[in-house]
Amino acid sequence: MAWNTTLSNLLRAPLRRLIAAWVELRLIEPLPERLALDPECPTLYVLPHPALSDTLLLETLCARHDLPSPSQCMRFGDLDLRASVPLPTTSRRFGQRSLFTPPFTRLIEYLATHPDEDIQLVPVSVFWGRAPGKRFGLWKLLAADSWQLTGHVRRALSVIVNGKNVELHFGAPLHLKALLDDRPSEVTNRKVARLLRVHFRRARTRVLGPDLSHRRTLIDGVVGSPAVRQAIVEVADAEGLSRARIEKRAWRYGREIASDMSYPVLRFMDSLLEWLWNRLYDGVEVRGLESVKALAGEHTLVYVPCHRSHIDYLLLSYVLYRDGLMPPHIAAGHNLDMPLVGSLLRHGGAFFMRRSFKDNRLYGAVFNEYLHRLLSRGHPLEYFIEGGRSRSGRMLSPRPGMLSMSLRSHARLFADATGHARGMVFVPVYIGYEKVLESATYLRELKGYKKRKESPLGLIRVLGQLRQPFGRVAVNIGEPLHLDAFLDHHTPQWRRQCDLSRPPWLNHAVPLLGIELARRINDAAALNAINLVALVLLTTPHRAIETRVLIRQLALLVALQRRLPGGRHTSFPDGKPEEWVTQAASLGFIERRDQALGELVLADAAQASLLGWYRNNVLHLFALAGLTAFAFRNNTRLRLEELLDLLAPSWPVLCQELFISTPRSLESSLRDMLEALVEQGLLEYRGDAWKRPNGQLEANEQLQLLGGLVQPTLERGFLLLTTLLRQPSGSLSREDLIEQSRQLAERLALLSGLEAPEFFDARLFTGLIDSLHQEGWLWLEQDRVHYGQALEQGARKASALFDPALRQRLLQISTPQPAQASSSAR
Structure with missing residues (x-):
C-alpha cells in the first residue's frame, strides 16, 4: 500500500x-x-x-x-x-x-x-x-x-x-x-x-430528491394498484365493456397525467430561465428559504404558492433548483399540455390534471393513485390551492380537490406505516410581481371578454413582450404548516380513522386547511413600488394626486407596516418613496405631469384598472388600519369601547374575505393601531377617547386616504346587505343575490366615474356571501339565502361607519327605480 x-x-x-x-x-x-x-x-x-x-x-x-x-x-x-x-x-x-x-x-x-x-x-x-x-x-x-x-x-x-x-x-x-x-x-x-x-x-x-422510477414503471404500478384495478372492474361492468379495454383507458390516463422529469431538461431550463429572468426582471428576491432547507430531506414538502401568473410554474422551480433544493413535481392544468410547451413542462416535472373529473371514476382513481405514489416516495409537490390564476389580484377561495387528495394519501400512508409515516409539511409561498406578463389579458377578462385558450401562438405573443421592463419579483416563504400537528389540533380523531377510504373528518379538515394556508400565504406578502403606489392613488376621487402628497402617504403606509405588520413574513421594498414613484412611472402605470403649483401623478382609466390588480395583492395588510381610519370619517371622537362596537360586525367578515390571520383580541389590536396612528400624528388621545386633530389639514387628508383603502370593500358589503334585507328571509337565491348585488356595484361604478371592472366582479360577491355564511350571519336552505335578526342588527351597526352623505348615495343606488319596479310587477 x-x-x-x-x-x-x-x-x-x-x-x-x-x-x-x-x-x-x-x-x-x-x-x-x-x-x-x-x-x-x-x-x-x-x-x-x-x-x-x-x-x-x-x-x-x-x-x-x-x-x-x-x-x-x-x-x-x-x-x-x-x-x-x-x-x-x-x-x-x-x-x-x-x-x-x-x-x-x-x-x-x-x-x-x-x-x-x-x-x-x-x-x-x-x-x-x-x-x-x-x-x-x-x-x-x-x-x-x-x-x-x-x-x-x-x-x-x-x-x-x-x-x-x-x-x-x-x-x-x-x-x-x-x-x-x-x-x-x-x-x-x-x-x-x-x-x-x-x-x-x-x-x-x-x-x-428521492430516487426516480422510470415513467413506464411508475404508470405500470399505478394501473396495477388495487384501487385502480377495482375501478377498472366497476367501470367495465357499468359500461358493458371488457376489462382489457378499460385497462387500456387507464393506461392512457396514466400517460396523460404522469410527469417525466428529466435531468438534462432541468439543466436546460435552469439556463433558459436564468436568461429569461435576467431579460424580463431586474432581479428575483427570495426570502425565508432557510426554513425549507431545514425541513427538506426529512419531510415530504408540498409547496402551495399563490397563483398570479403562468410564470409561477417556472419561477418557484428555478428558485429551488438555484438554491440547492430538488424542484417539485407540479400539478398543472390540462390546458397547458399543448404541443411543444406541454412536453417541456412534463420533462421539467409537471403532471397534468383535468379541471374536473368528479364524474369520471376511472380517471379519478388513476390520478389519486399517481399522487399517492409521489407522496409515498417523498417527492416534493407543488400545486395551487386557488385552482386558477387570480384575475382580480386577490387571494381566491381555496379549492378542496388537491388538498383533499393529499390528506387522504397522508392518512393512507399513516395507516400503512402503523403510525410512523413520513411527516408532510405544506410550504406557503407568496410570489409578488411589480408587473405580470398577463396584465393586459386580465384587464380584458375583467371587462367581460371570454378567456382565450392557451396555445403556442399565445406563448409567442407573450414572448414578444420580452423587451418591456417588468421590474422585480419577490418570492417569500411563509410559515410552514406541519400537517400532523394541524390535524391533531382540529380533528384529533384522525389517527383512529385513517384506515378508512374516505375518513369522516375530511370534510371538516379540508376547508380549515385551505383557509389556514391562504392566510399563511397572505402573511408573507411583498410590498413593492407598484402595489404601494396603487394603494394610495386609487383612494383619490379622480385618480390624481400631488406628488408630494403621494410620497408622504407612501412613507406613512410603510411606517405603519413596520410598526404593526399586517403579516408575520411581510417584506418591504428597497429605496425611498421618491424612487418608488419613479419605478411606477418607468413601468407605465402612472403619468407624471408638471404643473405650475407642483408635479401631479395621474392614472388614466386603463392604468387605474391595472393598478387595482396590484393593490388587491396587498390590501389585506392594511385592512385594520384602513377600517380604523374609516371609522373616524363619520366620527370626530371615539372611545375604544365605541370603536370596538362599531367595527366588531365588519372585522370578522373582512378577515374571512381577505384571508387575514385573525388577531387573538380585536380590542388589543385596535388599541395598538390607535397608538400607531397617534404616533404618526393622524389622531390625538384626549381623556379616554381618540379624536381627529383640529386644524391639521394634512393629517386629516392622510387619515381620509388611509380610510379609502377599505371603502370599496365596505361599499360592496353595504350593497349586498341592502339587497338582501329588502326582501324577506329566504326570498332570494344565492345566484339572484350575487347578480343583483353585482348590477348595483356596476351602477355605482358608472355613476362615480370609476373605471374598475374588478369592483363589480361577481366572484367578490360570491366570496362575501361565503364569508357571511362562515361567520353565521346567514345560511342556505334549498339554495335560498336566509338570515335572522343578528344580520339586521349587524347591518345597522356597520352602516353607522358611513357618513350620512355616502350612506344616502348608496341607498339611492340600491333603491329600485319605478321602471324596474313596474317591470318586476309584470
Whole structure:
C-alpha cells in the first residue's frame, strides 16, 4: 500500500491544480463565512465516501476562503490524522470486502483523557451534476451524480462532464466532545457515524430528491394498484365493456397525467430561465428559504404558492433548483399540455390534471393513485390551492380537490406505516410581481371578454413582450404548516380513522386547511413600488394626486407596516418613496405631469384598472388600519369601547374575505393601531377617547386616504346587505343575490366615474356571501339565502361607519327605480 500512497501524493498537487482550473461551484451552502467554525477548535472534515475529486475540490475551496486546510496533518497525542476523512463504507477489491474505518474511536479515546480539548466535525457533501438517479441516456448515466456510489471511471467522467455544475454543501459543525458519554468508545464511534450518515442521507434527499422510477414503471404500478384495478372492474361492468379495454383507458390516463422529469431538461431550463429572468426582471428576491432547507430531506414538502401568473410554474422551480433544493413535481392544468410547451413542462416535472373529473371514476382513481405514489416516495409537490390564476389580484377561495387528495394519501400512508409515516409539511409561498406578463389579458377578462385558450401562438405573443421592463419579483416563504400537528389540533380523531377510504373528518379538515394556508400565504406578502403606489392613488376621487402628497402617504403606509405588520413574513421594498414613484412611472402605470403649483401623478382609466390588480395583492395588510381610519370619517371622537362596537360586525367578515390571520383580541389590536396612528400624528388621545386633530389639514387628508383603502370593500358589503334585507328571509337565491348585488356595484361604478371592472366582479360577491355564511350571519336552505335578526342588527351597526352623505348615495343606488319596479310587477 506504500507505493499507492506515494503515487497518490505525487499526483495530488497537479490534480488539485486541474480541479481548481476546471471546476466551477454553482452553489456553496452555506457560504463559508457563515459556517461559524470555532477558530480555537481543530476541524475535521468528513466526506460521505472516499473520493479524491471531492477531497481535492474541498482543499481548493478552503484555500480560497481561508478555512482550515483539509490536507493538513493534525496530531492528537501519538495519533497523526489528515484533516479530512471519509465515512465507513464497504467496497470490493479483487473479490474481497474491505472496510474503510474513520479514526473516530481513537479520537474519542483521546478526548476522554483530555477533557479540556475538543474536535469539530464538519460534514461535506459534493454533488456533481445533481441527477436524481434516473436513466437519462448512456453518457449522462455514466457522468451524472446519483444515489449510487460512483466508481473511479464514472467519477472521472463526472468531473469532466459536470465540472461547471458542482454544488458543495457544508453541514453544521458537530462537536465530538458533546457526544461523549459513559459507554465504550466503539459504541460512541458507531453513534457518531450513524449521525453523520443520517445527515448525508438528508442532504442527498434535499438536493437530489428521492430516487426516480422510470415513467413506464411508475404508470405500470399505478394501473396495477388495487384501487385502480377495482375501478377498472366497476367501470367495465357499468359500461358493458371488457376489462382489457378499460385497462387500456387507464393506461392512457396514466400517460396523460404522469410527469417525466428529466435531468438534462432541468439543466436546460435552469439556463433558459436564468436568461429569461435576467431579460424580463431586474432581479428575483427570495426570502425565508432557510426554513425549507431545514425541513427538506426529512419531510415530504408540498409547496402551495399563490397563483398570479403562468410564470409561477417556472419561477418557484428555478428558485429551488438555484438554491440547492430538488424542484417539485407540479400539478398543472390540462390546458397547458399543448404541443411543444406541454412536453417541456412534463420533462421539467409537471403532471397534468383535468379541471374536473368528479364524474369520471376511472380517471379519478388513476390520478389519486399517481399522487399517492409521489407522496409515498417523498417527492416534493407543488400545486395551487386557488385552482386558477387570480384575475382580480386577490387571494381566491381555496379549492378542496388537491388538498383533499393529499390528506387522504397522508392518512393512507399513516395507516400503512402503523403510525410512523413520513411527516408532510405544506410550504406557503407568496410570489409578488411589480408587473405580470398577463396584465393586459386580465384587464380584458375583467371587462367581460371570454378567456382565450392557451396555445403556442399565445406563448409567442407573450414572448414578444420580452423587451418591456417588468421590474422585480419577490418570492417569500411563509410559515410552514406541519400537517400532523394541524390535524391533531382540529380533528384529533384522525389517527383512529385513517384506515378508512374516505375518513369522516375530511370534510371538516379540508376547508380549515385551505383557509389556514391562504392566510399563511397572505402573511408573507411583498410590498413593492407598484402595489404601494396603487394603494394610495386609487383612494383619490379622480385618480390624481400631488406628488408630494403621494410620497408622504407612501412613507406613512410603510411606517405603519413596520410598526404593526399586517403579516408575520411581510417584506418591504428597497429605496425611498421618491424612487418608488419613479419605478411606477418607468413601468407605465402612472403619468407624471408638471404643473405650475407642483408635479401631479395621474392614472388614466386603463392604468387605474391595472393598478387595482396590484393593490388587491396587498390590501389585506392594511385592512385594520384602513377600517380604523374609516371609522373616524363619520366620527370626530371615539372611545375604544365605541370603536370596538362599531367595527366588531365588519372585522370578522373582512378577515374571512381577505384571508387575514385573525388577531387573538380585536380590542388589543385596535388599541395598538390607535397608538400607531397617534404616533404618526393622524389622531390625538384626549381623556379616554381618540379624536381627529383640529386644524391639521394634512393629517386629516392622510387619515381620509388611509380610510379609502377599505371603502370599496365596505361599499360592496353595504350593497349586498341592502339587497338582501329588502326582501324577506329566504326570498332570494344565492345566484339572484350575487347578480343583483353585482348590477348595483356596476351602477355605482358608472355613476362615480370609476373605471374598475374588478369592483363589480361577481366572484367578490360570491366570496362575501361565503364569508357571511362562515361567520353565521346567514345560511342556505334549498339554495335560498336566509338570515335572522343578528344580520339586521349587524347591518345597522356597520352602516353607522358611513357618513350620512355616502350612506344616502348608496341607498339611492340600491333603491329600485319605478321602471324596474313596474317591470318586476309584470
